[in-house]
Amino acid sequence: MSWLLPLLVAVPLLGAALTAATDHVLPRHVKDLIGIAAAGTTCAFGILVMLRSEQGDVVHWFGGWHPHGGVALGIDFVADPLSAALAALVGGIVLVALVFSWAYLEEAALLFDTLMLVCCAAMCGFALSGDLFNMFVWLELMGVAAYALTGFEVKEIGPLQGAVNFAIVNGIGGYLIVIGIALAYARTGALNLAQIGVTLTTGGGRGLVVVAMTLVVCGFLCKAAVVPFHLWLADAYAVAPAPVCAVFAAVMTDIGLLGVARVYWTVFSHPFAAHAPAVGDVLLALGIATALLGGVMAFLQRHLKRMLAYSVTCHIGIMLAGIGLLVPAGLAGTADLLLAHALLVAGLFLATGVLLALLRSVDELQLYGKGRRVRWLAALWFGAALGLAGPPYVGVWAGHALIDEAASGRPWIPPLLWIAGALASASLLRAGVRVFLGRGAERDPLLSPEMREQPPGRGTRLAILAPATAVTVVLGLLVSVVPGLTQRTEEAAARFSDRAAYASLVLRGAAAPHTAPLPFALEPTSLESVLYGIGAVLLAAALAAFGLRRPQLGGIPLLVAPARAVKAVHSGVIGDYVMWLTVGTAVIGGIWAVALR
Amino acid sequence: MSYAPYAVAAWICVVGLYGIVTSRNLIHLGVCLTVTQSSTYVLLLAVGYVHNGGPPIFTGVPPGTRAVDPVVQALTLTDIVVSVTVLALILALALDVHRHAGTIDPDEIAELHG
Amino acid sequence: MSRRARLAIFAPALVGFAALLVWGVAGLPHFGHYRGPYGHVVNRIVIPERHVSNAVNATTYDIRGFDTMGEEFILFAAVTGVVLLLRGSGRTRAEKDDVVRSDVVRAAGAVAPAVVVLVGLWVAAFGFVTPGGGFQGGVAVAGGAAVLFVTLGYRAWSRLGNESILDPLEGLGAGGYVVVGVAALASGLPFLTNIFGFGVAGTLRSGGSAELLNWAAAIEVAAANLILMTEFVEQYLVRGRS
Numbered sequence A: 001m002s003w004l005l006p007l008l009v010a011v012p013l014l015g016a017a018l019t020a021a022t023d024h025v026l027p028r029h030v031k032d033l034i035g036i037a038a039a040g041t042t043c044a045f046g047i048l049v050m051l052r053s054e055q056g057d058v059v060h061w062f063g064g065w066h067p068h069g070g071v072a073l074g075i076d077f078v079a080d081p082l083s084a085a086l087a088a089l090v091g092g093i094v095l096v097a098l099v100f101s102w103a104y105l106e107e108a109a110l111l112f113d114t115l116m117l118v119c120c121a122a123m124c125g126f127a128l129s130g131d132l133f134n135m136f137v138w139l140e141l142m143g144v145a146a147y148a149l150t151g152f153e154v155k156e157i158g159p160l161q162g163a164v165n166f167a168i169v170n171g172i173g174g175y176l177i178v179i180g181i182a183l184a185y186a187r188t189g190a191l192n193l194a195q196i197g198v199t200l201t202t203g204g205g206r207g208l209v210v211v212a213m214t215l216v217v218c219g220f221l222c223k224a225a226v227v228p229f230h231l232w233l234a235d236a237y238a239v240a241p242a243p244v245c246a247v248f249a250a251v252m253t254d255i256g257l258l259g260v261a262r263v264y265w266t267v268f269s270h271p272f273a274a275h276a277p278a279v280g281d282v283l284l285a286l287g288i289a290t291a292l293l294g295g296v297m298a299f300l301q302r303h304l305k306r307m308l309a310y311s312v313t314c315h316i317g318i319m320l321a322g323i324g325l326l327v328p329a330g331l332a333g334t335a336d337l338l339l340a341h342a343l344l345v346a347g348l349f350l351a352t353g354v355l356l357a358l359l360r361s362v363d364e365l366q367l368y369g370k371g372r373r374v375r376w377l378a379a380l381w382f383g384a385a386l387g388l389a390g391p392p393y394v395g396v397w398a399g400h401a402l403i404d405e406a407a408s409g410r411p412w413i414p415p416l417l418w419i420a421g422a423l424a425s426a427s428l429l430r431a432g433v434r435v436f437l438g439r440g441a442e443r444d445p446l447l448s449p450e451m452r453e454q455p456p457g458r459g460t461r462l463a464i465l466a467p468a469t470a471v472t473v474v475l476g477l478l479v480s481v482v483p484g485l486t487q488r489t490e491e492a493a494a495r496f497s498d499r500a501a502y503a504s505l506v507l508r509g510a511a512a513p514h515t516a517p518l519p520f521a522l523e524p525t526s527l528e529s530v531l532y533g534i535g536a537v538l539l540a541a542a543l544a545a546f547g548l549r550r551p552q553l554g555g556i557p558l559l560v561a562p563a564r565a566v567k568a569v570h571s572g573v574i575g576d577y578v579m580w581l582t583v584g585t586a587v588i589g590g591i592w593a594v595a596l597r
Numbered sequence B: 001m002s003y004a005p006y007a008v009a010a011w012i013c014v015v016g017l018y019g020i021v022t023s024r025n026l027i028h029l030g031v032c033l034t035v036t037q038s039s040t041y042v043l044l045l046a047v048g049y050v051h052n053g054g055p056p057i058f059t060g061v062p063p064g065t066r067a068v069d070p071v072v073q074a075l076t077l078t079d080i081v082v083s084v085t086v087l088a089l090i091l092a093l094a095l096d097v098h099r100h101a102g103t104i105d106p107d108e109i110a111e112l113h114g
Numbered sequence C: 001m002s003r004r005a006r007l008a009i010f011a012p013a014l015v016g017f018a019a020l021l022v023w024g025v026a027g028l029p030h031f032g033h034y035r036g037p038y039g040h041v042v043n044r045i046v047i048p049e050r051h052v053s054n055a056v057n058a059t060t061y062d063i064r065g066f067d068t069m070g071e072e073f074i075l076f077a078a079v080t081g082v083v084l085l086l087r088g089s090g091r092t093r094a095e096k097d098d099v100v101r102s103d104v105v106r107a108a109g110a111v112a113p114a115v116v117v118l119v120g121l122w123v124a125a126f127g128f129v130t131p132g133g134g135f136q137g138g139v140a141v142a143g144g145a146a147v148l149f150v151t152l153g154y155r156a157w158s159r160l161g162n163e164s165i166l167d168p169l170e171g172l173g174a175g176g177y178v179v180v181g182v183a184a185l186a187s188g189l190p191f192l193t194n195i196f197g198f199g200v201a202g203t204l205r206s207g208g209s210a211e212l213l214n215w216a217a218a219i220e221v222a223a224a225n226l227i228l229m230t231e232f233v234e235q236y237l238v239r240g241r242s
Helices: A004-021 A028-053 A081-104 A112-128 A132-150 A157-188 A193-199 A206-224 A231-239 A242-268 A273-299 A304-324 A328-359 A375-389 A397-406 A413-437 A462-481 A485-496 A499-508 A527-553 A557-569 A574-595 B004-021 B026-047 B070-101 C003-026 C037-050 C055-063 C065-085 C103-125 C134-152 C154-160 C163-186 C209-239
Strands: A058-061 A076-079
Touching (some): A004 A028, A004 C163, A028 A058, A028 A076, A028 A081, A081 A112, A081 A462, A081 A485, A112 A242, A132 A231, A132 C065, A206 A574, A231 A574, A242 A304, A304 A328, A328 A397, A328 A462, A413 A527, A574 B004, B004 C003, B026 B070, B070 C037, B070 C065, B070 C209, C055 C065, C055 C209, C065 C209, C103 C134
Antiparallel strands (some): A058 A076
16 A cells, blocks of 8 residues: 555645646636645545554655665655654645635635645655655755745735744754754765664764754754744744644644654664663753743733744643653653644634634734624634643543653653643633633733734635534544544554664565554543643633733732743844754753763 | 865854844845855765765766765755745745835844744 | 844854864764765666666656655745745736847847757756756756846746746646656556666666656746746836835
């Protein structure tokens, strides 16, 4: 079934070429249909590949260039269950976004479908690729399409600022990766992930390998918007149109994390096996810092999309922490969290699109009380916000539970992640109470206003917008109760982190032995996870209530000054962002230089 | 002497980053980004050089002749295309920014912040 | 953050970053002592297995042809993005007073564009034999069109640089690449396998289906660059002084 793998990329690309070539010839709805068909096909093929890959990773060598005596010459795609599932998720989210935008965007949505399909193809390609430079090519492709999609609403300065910041930070991240690739290539003479990993098991050149790892990981962390490379994300995701944000927030940032995990496990896990804690702990620390900062910043926003952008940052941090634990259970937790989070946050962004279309604003304070009429949207909003907090067996709970289990040797980690996630959910709950229930303080000077967004020109075809949003949110909430999901992700994560098996499959075609089929049942869970789940909801509610009452409680100087300082760092100026990028790379590199010598 | 090209690549990268951080003009910033990227070309091509090797073109030349690495040249070609495209987008964005804000100083277009 | 504060934090960070780079490149093999197997294997097999004398293009269009497909689409997406960003404000196709008055320049314009385009096509066609190839040739062809604009003015240019020709061409180039790949898939072989005969090394008929990919890339690059130039030129002409 390996012939399906190239189709995951070829189908959306052909769709994109077709919609662009016939841009002035075909009517708008035909092009939209082509886009929806292409995305739907990609999702369907992705699911097929995922199901097939459960029995063993699927490999496809492009151009028929199989390895010549252990030297991989061509480029390959390797589909293991986690990456195939991510590709299927990409197809699904792009499908929902295209359906939503069919009813949402203006008549003259020039070339929108083309760019969305290109983005879809690039993300699928990145998820499946087994070649380091090929990953870079897909990364740049999704970037280029994304920069243009961010600046889509060209009529205002905000989208342009977001697009510029996005382009420059991610561009530099890409170049860091190329320098890392050049270093690794010089040392190993290979670009294939498996082969680089095998070659690095022998020989010295320690400094070079450390620097290569630093640069490649930092480049992917730029895409994944991890502290201190995260500053561009809120600017970009606050201004792109809602369906575009849904795609970005749901899958594009997570792709960066997949890059980190893939590169670490296939290439760098062996040379640094003795010092693995040093590598993992840095990732863990970055993850926790990102989660906490994202949660705090989300709480300090009133622009709903910017708030959601910071909540994405928060959850990305939790996911990175899961990866940084360097055990399969942590990776599995990240995967489950990614799935639930993708669906819920996509639904939330689509909901902001509906808010903008119906009520002409996405500002929490401006919308005060106006959402009272839209009860169904309120239900979805609160449902998704709670799903992101993770009460037992709802939404992100399964992922959190696995990560907490993986962190069992370090009991200070779960509380920190718990607080961060609760902060993000609290800001959403607070916003929901203000908008849909009309309660709480009406003014809050600590939350700075952002620019107005133009509502979309099209009338609101709620008949399409509502089901699209509802389906996404409901699917996200159900993730934790899918029977058999956690066992399968754990097994898939164990396979993902098995460097030797990956290498022998890719380079020598040696298939792994068959494992027994997994049951379809809910795994028993620990009391601790249940308590954390309940606690997350309670904490989120308490923080939301605090946020609603905060202006009336009199300024709490201890909190206000640091909050203002943190907000000031997110200055919107690209020079500052690149400065922080350099600081981050230098610090991470410095720590690894000392710890991994 | 044997590390000079690599040092040049590192220097170009550093200079480009400095230019980006201190830039007062979006077009200048785009060009600095291109400069940073050209450091990757220099590094890639330097990595693939073979002493006394000819170009990897074998027209009328016996196969097995010493030649430099063709793979990094193909990678550099891809890299150049990426650079051109990102620069084109940044220039288009700069044009739009100028149209809407009257300025292309990145320090002054920080409407989204905090 | 003020510029001085930014620089104060940036300077040590940049020094640290530079130190990191220096430490990294210090571990590289000496300049000129490329060790790795990849390049050497490619140089060795390029003629026997593919009958192509230009190893770089064999790598670009055959061995790593999948990367080139992605790269083509990067150009495609970026040009699409530029069109999208520079649209709007309803620019009219007004014929601005853009007349080239110098006779020498106009005389050059009668000859130079054709020469440049021919050179570009030659570079693209002989890509598998001599240095050159689809990308280089496509850019040269677009350059020839730019010479046309410079020497003969906007009216002559707009005959070439209009959307109804360029958009389908660009889509053809990009989509054509994918179609060649899918054709291989349809015959039961991996995507982008070279399924046509390889011809004779050193002649125009070498490379097999990589030759088709070469031309697809040339068409797409030429069309994409022309669209880019059109977009920027029309900004300049219609905006006036800005």
